[in-house]
Amino acid sequence: MRTAVLRKEPSTIPAAVDTIVGVRGISKNYGNVEALRGIDLDFPRGKLTSLLGPSGCGKTTLLKIIAGLIEADAGTVTIDGKVVRAPGPERAFVFQDFALMPWATALRNVAFGLELRGRARTEREEIARHYLSEVGLAGFEDKYPHELSGGMRQRVGLARALSVDADVLLLDEPFSAVDEQNRRKFQEDLIRLRATQNKTFIFVTHSIEEAVYISDRIVLLSPRPGRVSQIIEPDIDRSGDPERIHRDKHYLDTVDEIWQGLRQYVE
Numbered sequence: 001m002r003t004a005v006l007r008k009e010p011s012t013i014p015a016a017v018d019t020i021v022g023v024r025g026i027s028k029n030y031g032n033v034e035a036l037r038g039i040d041l042d043f044p045r046g047k048l049t050s051l052l053g054p055s056g057c058g059k060t061t062l063l064k065i066i067a068g069l070i071e072a073d074a075g076t077v078t079i080d081g082k083v084v085r086a087p088g089p090e091r092a093f094v095f096q097d098f099a100l101m102p103w104a105t106a107l108r109n110v111a112f113g114l115e116l117r118g119r120a121r122t123e124r125e126e127i128a129r130h131y132l133s134e135v136g137l138a139g140f141e142d143k144y145p146h147e148l149s150g151g152m153r154q155r156v157g158l159a160r161a162l163s164v165d166a167d168v169l170l171l172d173e174p175f176s177a178v179d180e181q182n183r184r185k186f187q188e189d190l191i192r193l194r195a196t197q198n199k200t201f202i203f204v205t206h207s208i209e210e211a212v213y214i215s216d217r218i219v220l221l222s223p224r225p226g227r228v229s230q231i232i233e234p235d236i237d238r239s240g241d242p243e244r245i246h247r248d249k250h251y252l253d254t255v256d257e258i259w260q261g262l263r264q265y266v267e
């Protein structure tokens with residue numbers, strides 16, 4: 001039987017061979033709420049890493065600190081070895097509510113990041129069309145957000161992040177905005193994009209199944225104050241039929257192993 005690589009002592013993890021995002025000693029308090037304490041992490045280039053952990057453990061806070069949207073109280077974030085303290089063109093953030101402009105079409109929403117970067121209209125629309133098509137939304141260019149389902153809006157948000165050509169995509173898990181079918185579809189999109197786009201994905205999720213299904217690496221955070229409690233590399237063969245993978249023994253064993261580690265926090 002193949003087993004997932006479980007690393008129980010984060011301090012002993014060797015530096016990733018090719019780290020794109022480095023997090024060192026990140027701590028964050030909101031008033032007297034200690035959200036994160038001393039997070040050290042390396043995110044490997046070209047891989048999909050999920051941040052997983054109990055509600056309120058600081059997953060979104062860590063993601064936003066990496067994005068430069070929230071300032072940490074201590075510690076540093078590096079991109080390719082360079083310290084960053086604010087948002088930058090090498091990172092794109094997909095918000096929980098997708099943050100689409102309701103008055104703009106899908107095409108304009110996707111092209112907006114390029115508009116901000118001063119790209120000419122024909123060029124940015126061409127790029128936006130390409131990425132809408134990449135996420136399965138060809139033909140929906142002229143629809144407004146209210147004419148799209150939650151899952152489609154999510155994919156517009158993803159296309160917008162892809163279109164600005166950032167190396168690192170930061171995705172905050174949508175809560176109730178998408179149903180189960182759209183969630184599955186989105187997971188398929190992520191697996192495919194991760195294989196074809198040469199980008200690094202950092203993804204916040206509540207779902208153990210989702211994390212095991214899509215991730216190269218899972219960072220398990222402890223309850224607040226969030227600390228790295230475990231790093232798991234699921235090593236799932238995703239080449240086959242999704243239904244088969246969801247029934248695969250190795251997949252199910254890995255889900256169970258993580259659940260055994262997490263259940264102490266919810267019982």
Ligand SMILES: Nc1ncnc2c1ncn2[C@@H]1O[C@H](COP(=O)(O)OP(=O)(O)OP(=O)(O)O)[C@@H](O)[C@H]1O
Binds near residue numbers: 053054055060
């Ligand atoms: N702006 C804020 N002001 C005060 N407390 C905050 C703020 N943002 C987050 N918190 C608190 O910090 C802790 C971590 O929040 P965060 O949203 O990062 O966790 P999370 O793991 O993403 O949670 P969830 O899984 O529920 O989305 C929580 O206790 C939350 O209530």
